[in-house]
Amino acid sequence: MNDLLFTPCKLGNLTVANRIVSLPLYLAYPDEDHEVNDLVLDYYDETARTGVGLVVVENATVEECGLGNPRTLLVSEERFVPGLARLAKKIQGYGAKAILQIHHAGRYAKRADRIAPSAIETWGVTPEAMDVAGIERVIAAFAAGARRAREAGFDGLELHGGTGYLLAQFLSPRTNLREDGYGGDAERRMRFPLEVVRAVRAEVGRDFVLGYRFMADEYVPGGLTLEETAPFAKELAGSGVDYLSVMTGCYDAFALPRYIEDDATEGFMVPFAEAIKRAVPAIPVIAAGRIQRPEMAERIVREGMADMVGLARVLFADPEWVRKARGENTEPLNECLNTCAICLKRVMMQKPAYCGQWARPRRRQLLDRIGE
Ligand SMILES: Cc1cc2nc3c(=O)[nH]c(=O)nc-3n(C[C@H](O)[C@H](O)[C@H](O)COP(=O)(O)O)c2cc1C
Numbered sequence: 001m002n003d004l005l006f007t008p009c010k011l012g013n014l015t016v017a018n019r020i021v022s023l024p025l026y027l028a029y030p031d032e033d034h035e036v037n038d039l040v041l042d043y044y045d046e047t048a049r050t051g052v053g054l055v056v057v058e059n060a061t062v063e064e065c066g067l068g069n070p071r072t073l074l075v076s077e078e079r080f081v082p083g084l085a086r087l088a089k090k091i092q093g094y095g096a097k098a099i100l101q102i103h104h105a106g107r108y109a110k111r112a113d114r115i116a117p118s119a120i121e122t123w124g125v126t127p128e129a130m131d132v133a134g135i136e137r138v139i140a141a142f143a144a145g146a147r148r149a150r151e152a153g154f155d156g157l158e159l160h161g162g163t164g165y166l167l168a169q170f171l172s173p174r175t176n177l178r179e180d181g182y183g184g185d186a187e188r189r190m191r192f193p194l195e196v197v198r199a200v201r202a203e204v205g206r207d208f209v210l211g212y213r214f215m216a217d218e219y220v221p222g223g224l225t226l227e228e229t230a231p232f233a234k235e236l237a238g239s240g241v242d243y244l245s246v247m248t249g250c251y252d253a254f255a256l257p258r259y260i261e262d263d264a265t266e267g268f269m270v271p272f273a274e275a276i277k278r279a280v281p282a283i284p285v286i287a288a289g290r291i292q293r294p295e296m297a298e299r300i301v302r303e304g305m306a307d308m309v310g311l312a313r314v315l316f317a318d319p320e321w322v323r324k325a326r327g328e329n330t331e332p333l334n335e336c337l338n339t340c341a342i343c344l345k346r347v348m349m350q351k352p353a354y355c356g357q358w359a360r361p362r363r364r365q366l367l368d369r370i371g372e
Helices: 038-048 078-092 132-151 166-171 186-204 226-238 257-263 270-279 294-302 313-317 321-325 342-348 360-369
Strands: 009-011 014-016 020-022 054-061 097-103 156-161 209-215 243-247 285-287 308-311
Touching (some): 038 054, 038 078, 054 078, 078 132, 097 132, 132 156, 132 186, 156 166, 156 186, 166 186, 166 226, 186 209, 186 226, 226 270, 243 270, 270 285, 294 308, 294 321
Parallel strands (some): 020 054, 097 156, 243 285, 285 308
Antiparallel strands (some): 009 014
């Protein structure tokens, strides 16, 4: 049953036991000290225990002015390494491989001192346009964050190039209005993310897995589409990135009717993953986006649309998904409801998230833990 899902897959030199990935899902579980706490550890314990082959840990931020939310993990100093090491070990204890996603929110940071490629007002604040010294500082921060991911014992790291965050802001002609060597035509807009990739690779060495969360389409008028992102995917593959984890959309899109409608559709990001897979056949691609039924996940792998399938809200709603896909649990799926966005709403309110599908006692348990 769903046999291909349960075959191994290689990311760089790393062999992952099956093709099911727990995608990064930021739940506002860390406290404002940005450390790995018990809530975070328990969430990843439950996630790794589901039987997924790979767990990608949420948006650990490389410098404070890049925090997308005050309750977010930081990887900006050595003192965060021991907590992250406990997290990596917890995940690996279940046989899953552990990847740390490293992140900078840029203009979407919830900070007065936010920075961006260009000074474009965002959520009522105009970020400071980065000068070349600022660009070099952020590249060094990504490289140092990557080194700490390695020191913490993760099996690899993933650069967060999705959701319209800093790396994507440089790529997009909507948000990068620079007239220096980092802006202008597509090649110059790619320069910053590619320099980050090269600096990170130089820091961690060739053996450490380096993935990229890849925004294939911004989903906004005048925004990036496959026409520009597919060539960027080729550049990433040529720069030593080991896999691409494909998603679509950015904050400016999330309230638009087109995004809302598509987000309600099963497998809505998969055609984008398929297009990127065609552009970079030599490296593995992870597909995402409401991959609700295991049969669909199996078909994605069987038909070569992607090499692995990623689940975020889907797994949060049903931690038994993998066992159900394997036929070990024959109960019906507990589906992530496409009319419910409570996890995202809670995170946007900076409150620890729960799933609308959780039974009342489970939800109560979380609320009791956070004193709500
Ligand atoms: C509450 C929430 C938090 C998320 N956090 C992250 C994140 O930290 N990093 C990331 O790359 N994607 C993040 N995503 C996007 C998911 O990884 C995924 O691409 C998307 O939700 C589609 O998959 P799904 O339908 O299985 O949820 C988040 C999504 C939601 C709803």
